[in-house]
Amino acid sequence: MECTVAFGPLSEADRDAVAALIHRSLVQWYESRLRQGHRFGDQAAPFRIFPDVYEALDPGETITARASATGEILGVCFTHERPTHLAVGIVATAPESAGRGLAKRMLELALAQARRLGRPARLVSSLLNLDSFSLYNRLGFVPGALFQDLQLAVPAAGLPGPAPAGAESVREARPADATALADLEFSLQGIRRDKDLAFFLQPTAGAWRVLMLPGADGAPRGFLVTSTHPSALMIGPGVAADEAAATALLWATLDLLRGKSVVFLLPCAATDVVRAAYTWGARNVELHLAQSTAPVLSARGVVFPTFLPESG
Ligand SMILES: CC(C)(COP(=O)(O)OP(=O)(O)OC[C@H]1O[C@@H](n2cnc3c(N)ncnc32)[C@H](O)[C@@H]1OP(=O)(O)O)[C@@H](O)C(=O)NCCC(=O)NCCS
Numbered sequence: 001m002e003c004t005v006a007f008g009p010l011s012e013a014d015r016d017a018v019a020a021l022i023h024r025s026l027v028q029w030y031e032s033r034l035r036q037g038h039r040f041g042d043q044a045a046p047f048r049i050f051p052d053v054y055e056a057l058d059p060g061e062t063i064t065a066r067a068s069a070t071g072e073i074l075g076v077c078f079t080h081e082r083p084t085h086l087a088v089g090i091v092a093t094a095p096e097s098a099g100r101g102l103a104k105r106m107l108e109l110a111l112a113q114a115r116r117l118g119r120p121a122r123l124v125s126s127l128l129n130l131d132s133f134s135l136y137n138r139l140g141f142v143p144g145a146l147f148q149d150l151q152l153a154v155p156a157a158g159l160p161g162p163a164p165a166g167a168e169s170v171r172e173a174r175p176a177d178a179t180a181l182a183d184l185e186f187s188l189q190g191i192r193r194d195k196d197l198a199f200f201l202q203p204t205a206g207a208w209r210v211l212m213l214p215g216a217d218g219a220p221r222g223f224l225v226t227s228t229h230p231s232a233l234m235i236g237p238g239v240a241a242d243e244a245a246a247t248a249l250l251w252a253t254l255d256l257l258r259g260k261s262v263v264f265l266l267p268c269a270a271t272d273v274v275r276a277a278y279t280w281g282a283r284n285v286e287l288h289l290a291q292s293t294a295p296v297l298s299a300r301g302v303v304f305p306t307f308l309p310e311s312g
Helices: 012-034 045-057 102-117 130-138 175-189 194-200 243-256 271-279
Strands: 005-008 063-067 073-082 085-093 121-126 142-153 208-214 220-227 234-240 261-267 283-292 302-304
Touching: 005 102, 012 045, 012 073, 012 085, 045 073, 045 085, 045 194, 063 102, 073 102, 085 102, 102 121, 102 130, 121 130, 130 283, 142 271, 175 194, 175 208, 175 220, 175 234, 194 208, 208 243, 220 243, 234 243, 234 261, 243 261, 243 271, 243 302, 261 271, 261 302
Parallel strands: 085 121
Antiparallel strands: 005 063, 063 073, 073 085, 121 283, 142 261, 142 283, 208 220, 220 234, 234 302
């Protein structure tokens, strides 16, 4: 089978097919294993945001697997080259091509790129999906922090209870803040994503909101990005120096989303932030695991991962 599959980049004309593939693979996998296919809706169109955002952010980096004879896209794997690491985003293969090694071959290409760069590869994988956990684990990814996915319908009147300390100091970040925010993430987590921050803070990008919490000296104690795009309302990425800063940033972000239902990931170890989210009405919907070929052992602070873009 593998000799009939070609691995290469994504063209503009492929984007609808990639959106359809991601949607179809997720619905099929979650429905057949967990009876949860409904989580991904009945339309593929919203999934177009993944190739659109990823090709705008990292043009030419997407890896596809396609049938040589017909050109049909059978698999996709998004990668994000950053100065400190190579991040791997969504990996999906056509349900009828499952188990043929397509995902493994795409990941081997990504790992070869990481080796060429001399940088670790990083990703966040679902703990409900043993197939993807095993795929990454067998290829050398080592489990790290555990995250819980929380869903919250933010009341139209705002979150219950008083605002946490520090929320009053949270402000919108400006393009000029990008380097300070990237420096903060590097100092806490050992990774750099200046490119992402510049992308989110472009005045024309529109769908992103970036909140930051300045400390007493004006230097940021944390930032939190939100995709407000109707296809992908999602909180993250973000990082905070401590749980108090993370709670203030999360509260201020949720306050922007009054009347909306949103999903966000919190480190299970960030118990104060998790407890605050429960008091606001959040419910666990899934568990995720950070995995890396070389975990940063000195990482500290509170991380908010995201699926758009999975560049951390
Ligand atoms: C997860 C997914 C990408 C796997 O794709 P695939 O093309 O079927 O995977 P492959 O055939 O390339 O490889 C799977 C590997 O995992 C291994 N594997 C699967 N389940 C395993 C288990 N329980 N224990 C050990 N290994 C396991 C397989 O043996 C294989 O490794 P091998 O070739 O060394 O034997 C696919 O099921 C999918 O698209 N799912 C829906 C989308 C999704 O959830 N993506 C991941 C999250 S972003």
